[in-house]
Amino acid sequence: MSSTDARPALTLDALRLTFHPGTPDERVALDGLSLRMNEGDFAVVIGSNGAGKSTMLNAISGALQPDSGRVLFGAQDVTDLPVHRRAGFIGRVFQDPMLGTAPALSIEENLALAQRRGLRRGFRLALGRGNRERFGDLLAPFGLGLETRMAVLAGKLSGGQRQVLALLMAAMQKPRLLLLDEHTAALDPGTAELVMQATRRIVDEGGLTTLMITHNMQHALDTGNRLLALNAGQVRLDLDAQAKAGLTVEALVQRFGASDDQLLRA
Numbered sequence: 001m002s003s004t005d006a007r008p009a010l011t012l013d014a015l016r017l018t019f020h021p022g023t024p025d026e027r028v029a030l031d032g033l034s035l036r037m038n039e040g041d042f043a044v045v046i047g048s049n050g051a052g053k054s055t056m057l058n059a060i061s062g063a064l065q066p067d068s069g070r071v072l073f074g075a076q077d078v079t080d081l082p083v084h085r086r087a088g089f090i091g092r093v094f095q096d097p098m099l100g101t102a103p104a105l106s107i108e109e110n111l112a113l114a115q116r117r118g119l120r121r122g123f124r125l126a127l128g129r130g131n132r133e134r135f136g137d138l139l140a141p142f143g144l145g146l147e148t149r150m151a152v153l154a155g156k157l158s159g160g161q162r163q164v165l166a167l168l169m170a171a172m173q174k175p176r177l178l179l180l181d182e183h184t185a186a187l188d189p190g191t192a193e194l195v196m197q198a199t200r201r202i203v204d205e206g207g208l209t210t211l212m213i214t215h216n217m218q219h220a221l222d223t224g225n226r227l228l229a230l231n232a233g234q235v236r237l238d239l240d241a242q243a244k245a246g247l248t249v250e251a252l253v254q255r256f257g258a259s260d261d262q263l264l265r266a
């Protein structure tokens with residue numbers, strides 16, 4: 001599908017967002033940022049500290065309101081929709097493994113909760129045999145053995161296991177957009193690799209339109225069909241899969257501002 005006939009899933013139109021406007025601490029975090037994501041795009045977002053990556057995700061989710069500009073899902077302008085009204089069509093996984101799952105609920109209860117997302121309140125967690133089998137089938141491909149421990153509390157899992165569970169939960173209702181906010185940054189390199197493999201699998205199988213922030217340049221090159229580099233609140237580079245295939249980690253680090261310590265942190 002060419003970018004001209006593909007359907008837009010998300011459009012950011014000239015977003016401007018200023019922290020502490022009119023004070024000595026004024027900071028322009030998004031400076032007329034524009035971006036169009038087509039259905040099924042998996043874009044990896046890189047950029048040095050303070051480039052505006054998290055602010056962009058927060059403007060998309062509705063956690064932050066832009067000074068001007070528009071956010072559209074498909075043709076729907078959601079700029080004025082509060083965060084809870086957008087939550088139904090956005091899945092999000094954060095850097096902190098504690099945030100994506102409910103620690104006091106078991107693995108299967110967490111999955112049942114995600115399954116019921118967007119439905120009316122006052123539910124009982126649906127944990128019939130059919131669901132247990134389905135959840136087991138969902139977990140088994142990741143090789144973590146979670147399918148045999150579904151009654152274990154999520155709070156007892158390792159960071160990597162929780163991130164995989166959080167990914168499955170975020171993807172379960174096929175959100176119109178999946179936001180991954182440095183979701184491997186708090187993990188050791190081996191676990192981060194495992195979670196990245198799980199990420200690619202979940203995004204591919206769901207055909208999910210996805211934005212993933214990372215400081216890991218190797219993951220940025222290995223993942224998705226698009227690479228975006230942000231700088232000073234704007235998209236400074238937007239490469240398709242073919243264009244990024246010729247890049248190396250060294251070239252990316254040199255050109256787009258990630259320092260060695262950021263690479264180590266990733």
Ligand SMILES: Nc1ncnc2c1ncn2[C@@H]1O[C@H](COP(=O)(O)OP(=O)(O)OP(=O)(O)O)[C@@H](O)[C@H]1O
Nearest residue numbers: 019027028029047048049050051052053054055056
């Ligand atoms: N809550 C806030 N209050 C004031 N300034 C903020 C706030 N959040 C972000 N900023 C500023 O906005 C700019 C963009 O920050 P943002 O966190 O979006 O960058 P980032 O690219 O995600 O960086 P990092 O890689 O360090 O997470 C920076 O100058 C930052 O200092």
